[in-house]
Amino acid sequence: MSVVDFPASREAIRRRREDPDRAGQGGHGPSEPVAGTGHGASGPASKRIIVGYGFWIFLLSDIVMFSCFFATFAVLRNATAGGPTIREIIDIPRVEWETACLLLSSFTCGLSFAATNARNLLWTQVFLIVTGLLGLAFVLLELQEFVDLANRGIVPQRSGFLTAFFSLVGTHGLHVTVGGLWLATMLAQVQVKGFRREIVHRLICFNLFWHALDIVWVGIFTIVYLLGSIA
Amino acid sequence: MFGKLNWSAIPIDQPIPLITSLVIIFAVLGVLAWTGIKGWWPYFWREWITSVDHKRIGIMYCLLGVLMLVRGFADAIMMRTQQAMAVNAPGYLPPEHFDQVFSAHGTIMIFFAAMPLVIGFMNFVMPLQLGVRDVAFPTLNSVSFWLTASGALLVNVSLFIGEFARTGWLPYPPLSEAAYSPGVGVDYYLWAVQISGIGTMMTGINFVTTVLKLRCTGMSYMRMPMFVWTTLASSMIIVAVFPILTATLAMLTLDRYFGFHFFTSTAGGNPMMFMNLIWAWGHPEVYILVLPAFGIFSEIFSTFSGKPLFGYRSMVAATLFICVVSMMTWLHHFFTMGAGAAVNTAFGISTSIIAVGTGVKIYNWIFTMYGGRVRFDTPMLWSLGFIFTFVIGGMTGVLLAVPPADFLVHNSMFLIAHFHNVIVGGVVFALFAGLEYWFPKAFGFRLHEGWGKAAFWFALIGFWVTFAPLYWVGMLGMTRRLQHIDFEAWRPYMDVALVGVGILIVGALCQVIQLVVSILQRDRLRDVTGDPWDGRSLEWATPSPAPFFNFAVTPNVEGEEAYWGIKQRAIEAQTLGPEPDYQPIEMPVNSGVGFFNAFFATVTGFALIWHIWWMAALGLLGAFIAFVVLAWRDVHEYEVPADIVARIDRARRASRAAVLEQLEREGAPS
Numbered sequence: 051m052s053v054v055d056f057p058a059s060r061e062a063i064r065r066r067r068e069d070p071d072r073a074g075q076g077g078h079g080p081s082e083p084v085a086g087t088g089h090g091a092s093g094p095a096s097k098r099i100i101v102g103y104g105f106w107i108f109l110l111s112d113i114v115m116f117s118c119f120f121a122t123f124a125v126l127r128n129a130t131a132g133g134p135t136i137r138e139i140i141d142i143p144r145v146e147w148e149t150a151c152l153l154l155s156s157f158t159c160g161l162s163f164a165a166t167n168a169r170n171l172l173w174t175q176v177f178l179i180v181t182g183l184l185g186l187a188f189v190l191l192e193l194q195e196f197v198d199l200a201n202r203g204i205v206p207q208r209s210g211f212l213t214a215f216f217s218l219v220g221t222h223g224l225h226v227t228v229g230g231l232w233l234a235t236m237l238a239q240v241q242v243k244g245f246r247r248e249i250v251h252r253l254i255c256f257n258l259f260w261h262a263l264d265i266v267w268v269g270i271f272t273i274v275y276l277l278g279s280i281a
Numbered sequence: 282m283f284g285k286l287n288w289s290a291i292p293i294d295q296p297i298p299l300i301t302s303l304v305i306i307f308a309v310l311g312v313l314a315w316t317g318i319k320g321w322w323p324y325f326w327r328e329w330i331t332s333v334d335h336k337r338i339g340i341m342y343c344l345l346g347v348l349m350l351v352r353g354f355a356d357a358i359m360m361r362t363q364q365a366m367a368v369n370a371p372g373y374l375p376p377e378h379f380d381q382v383f384s385a386h387g388t389i390m391i392f393f394a395a396m397p398l399v400i401g402f403m404n405f406v407m408p409l410q411l412g413v414r415d416v417a418f419p420t421l422n423s424v425s426f427w428l429t430a431s432g433a434l435l436v437n438v439s440l441f442i443g444e445f446a447r448t449g450w451l452p453y454p455p456l457s458e459a460a461y462s463p464g465v466g467v468d469y470y471l472w473a474v475q476i477s478g479i480g481t482m483m484t485g486i487n488f489v490t491t492v493l494k495l496r497c498t499g500m501s502y503m504r505m506p507m508f509v510w511t512t513l514a515s516s517m518i519i520v521a522v523f524p525i526l527t528a529t530l531a532m533l534t535l536d537r538y539f540g541f542h543f544f545t546s547t548a549g550g551n552p553m554m555f556m557n558l559i560w561a562w563g564h565p566e567v568y569i570l571v572l573p574a575f576g577i578f579s580e581i582f583s584t585f586s587g588k589p590l591f592g593y594r595s596m597v598a599a600t601l602f603i604c605v606v607s608m609m610t611w612l613h614h615f616f617t618m619g620a621g622a623a624v625n626t627a628f629g630i631s632t633s634i635i636a637v638g639t640g641v642k643i644y645n646w647i648f649t650m651y652g653g654r655v656r657f658d659t660p661m662l663w664s665l666g667f668i669f670t671f672v673i674g675g676m677t678g679v680l681l682a683v684p685p686a687d688f689l690v691h692n693s694m695f696l697i698a699h700f701h702n703v704i705v706g707g708v709v710f711a712l713f714a715g716l717e718y719w720f721p722k723a724f725g726f727r728l729h730e731g732w733g734k735a736a737f738w739f740a741l742i743g744f745w746v747t748f749a750p751l752y753w754v755g756m757l758g759m760t761r762r763l764q765h766i767d768f769e770a771w772r773p774y775m776d777v778a779l780v781g782v783g784i785l786i787v788g789a790l791c792q793v794i795q796l797v798v799s800i801l802q803r804d805r806l807r808d809v810t811g812d813p814w815d816g817r818s819l820e821w822a823t824p825s826p827a828p829f830f831n832f833a834v835t836p837n838v839e840g841e842e843a844y845w846g847i848k849q850r851a852i853e854a855q856t857l858g859p860e861p862d863y864q865p866i867e868m869p870v871n872s873g874v875g876f877f878n879a880f881f882a883t884v885t886g887f888a889l890i891w892h893i894w895w896m897a898a899l900g901l902l903g904a905f906i907a908f909v910v911l912a913w914r915d916v917h918e919y920e921v922p923a924d925i926v927a928r929i930d931r932a933r934r935a936s937r938a939a940v941l942e943q944l945e946r947e948g949a950p951s
Binding site: 091092093094095099100103104107108110111112114115118119121122125126129130131206207208209210211212213214217231235239243248252 | 413482485486489495497498500501523527532535539540541543545547548549550551558905913915917
């Protein structure tokens with residue numbers, strides 16, 4: 051006796067659950083705007099879309115904030131005031147470990163949200179914890195880097211260049227730390243309240259935040275460390 | 282224990298700040314005591330402080346803005362008096378005090394008077410015009426407001442405890458670095474502006490999301506009222522540039538607190554980087570203020586001319602054009618930096634080009650009036666005064682956009698006259714016009730016309746008598762921010778400007794009297810229809826004052842000028858549409874998180890200013906706990922029963938039906 055299965059229907063249900071407003075389903079040809087998406091004149095968007103959209107706008111503003119620190123770094127990169135140059139302070143192997151931790155944490159963060167979509171509490175929590183631990187490893191490695199530099203007398207007060215370097219890298223590190231605080235709060239919330247609507251919305255936002263920090267790190271890794279190592 | 286704070290921070294030996302702050306403290310205590318005796322505290326807590334209603338928050342923003350406008354105006358009076366008295370004389374304000382006065386004047390006027398008023402209007406009007414019940418994130422909106430209030434509080438605390446910055450409204454390094462400004466003045470500036478700036482950024486995010494994702498059915502982009510378009514453009518600029526302000530202030534803070542070298546003149550720091558960064562925020566900021574002002578004028582010109590806005594599409598295009606180009610002109614604030622001819626030319630051209638967008642708007646407003654039946658109510662007077670004043674301010678701006686000409690009048694009184702010309706003539710006139718225009722929607726009665734018109738004429742004449750001599754004396758070579766003047770020939774200009782301030786004071790008094798008279802005569806000035814000006818956009822479809830849920834049934838927009846269409850159909854058919862099927866409404870619950878967060882932000886800011894580290898840590902912890910408590914709540918919305926909705930809306934329909942009946946009796950409208 052074969053087990054009755056409805057693969058197509060299951061797929062449809064899964065899609066509806068993941069994307070109830072069909073935001074990602076453009077369809078073909080001219081079509082009426084779908085109610086709830088907030089596109090065109092079809093009335094207010096659903097709460098899920100509003101929350102996600104607002105958070106995207108926040109991320110844009112945060113990236114503008116980072117761009118100021120990038121610009122400052124570009125301006126002050128050679129303002130070493132007779133102190134150490136960028137080449138002398140970069141330790142590529144450690145940065146590779148940092149990058150590995152952070153990129154892997156983005157992957158596990160994505161896995162946690164896959165578990166959220168499947169409404170699986172255990173795996174959501176497990177992957178969130180792994181994400182947090184990888185983030186913690188990243189922050190500790192960065193801290194170790196800063197302490198090592200400080201022990202060699204390389205501190206932000208030394209020159210304009212070091213000010214810009216520590217501030218750009220440190221602002222990212224601070225973001226990861228705050229993200230970790232948020233993650234810890236989310237762990238508790240998910241455990242206590244389960245997958246309520248607003249909790250899932252917050253998990254979406256947290257995922258966006260964590261991935262955005264990854265993107266910023268890719269910029270820092272390239273512009274500060276890689277280009278710095280060949281300067 | 283208390284960092285740098287000790288008893289010498291209280292200005293016992295300086296009568297002006299001491300007496301002023303004592304008066305303010307006793308006034309605040311008096312108000313608190315009086316409302317306490319009346320038993321109004323629970324009401325204020327329930328209905329205002331914890332409110333997440335966009336209209337209430339908008340009104341509180343405006344109240345904050347008006348209070349700070351008075352404070353900033355007092356600073357202006359002091360400056361004009363000092364400069365008139367200090368020609369070949371010391372005057373009555375010593376340099377260190379005069380420097381604080383002009384710094385506080387600029388900071389307060391831009392961050393705590395103009396911004397709260399503009400955001401207040403956007404808050405109050407935009408959701409009504411979009412036909413929705415609130416903004417996208419109502420609780421965040423409350424947090425934004427209270428953070429702004431927290432910043433305003435810190436600036437005013439500096440009057441009594443410590444000192445304010447002496448560096449001008451933008452703290453240029455290296456003067457603002459710890460080496461040259463060792464006191465707490467710059468720190469007051471930094472933390473006050475940082476805290477309120479974060480509030481403003483959240484407002485920008487909130488409003489962009491609201492306009493793009495929360496419009497009522499049928500409200501496509503090309504049907505949105507002009508004010509909504511300018512709100513969108515202004516909010517997009519906020520999202521794009523307020524992070525720059527946050528970053529720049531953070532850098533200066535790091536310089537001052539930890540000896541970093543972003544902007545120092547030693548160890549490779551770069552002071553000119555501060556100028557670039559701060560004006561990359563500062564110039565768009567001007568358009569954040571003036572675009573909503575343009576929106577207010579657009580609404581008023583069309584309403585009081587009885588015509589749709591002329592060139593609506595070109596108006597939208599001009600708004601978005603200004604929105605983008607506003608971020609490409611910042612360098613004109615320091616052509617004298619020495620960036621070279623090519624760079625100066627590029628920014629000179631971009632600065633001249635941005636005036637084209639504004640020119641399009643000016644012509645559209647004029648053509649809106651052309652052929653219309655213009656009514657000269659007070660809002661319209663402000664708008665006409667604006668066109669006259671703003672065009673002149675704009676032309677002096679185009680003059681300053683030419684780098685060789687700018688070199689001659691850089692940082693002179695000519696520049697002062699120019700930017701007051703556009704900000705007072707553009708933004709402040711718009712705010713007064715908007716106050717007059719939307720006051721009935723907020724409070725249910727109109728403001729007194731006679732006193733309003735008197736206020737307008739005194740303000741217009743007073744403005745020109747004050748600033749025309751400043752243009753002139755700037756051309757003669759007088760630089761800005763002079764504590765005393767060693768040049769007899771400039772005395773007459775200073776005296777005339779002082780007379781102008783006197784006229785402005787009379788104008789301000791007229792507005793106070795107007796408010797008092799209007800409150801006393803509110804029964805006579807009552808707006809029973811909810812549509813006192815024969816309006817054209819959806820806010821006039823609600824009764825005055827608008828109910829907390831705005832619309833009993835969310836409107837379905839079928840054309841441009843949403844409410845005008847509904848009204849014309851009703852008048853033609855001589856009947857309202859059929860009564861809708863009333864449903865229960867979900868509304869967001871109140872939240873004290875904004876108030877508590879602002880409280881902790883104030884504590885943290887104050888502690889950081891005075892280097893009281895344990896208190897700063899406690900404040901941050903408190904803010905975090907307040908957010909977690911908010912995040913932990915289970916109930917986000919409550920339901921308004923259908924019968925309450927029906928009762929309120931039937932009253933609205935009854936008053937509208939009465940108007941229709943009256944129109945019918947008086948003959949069909951032509």
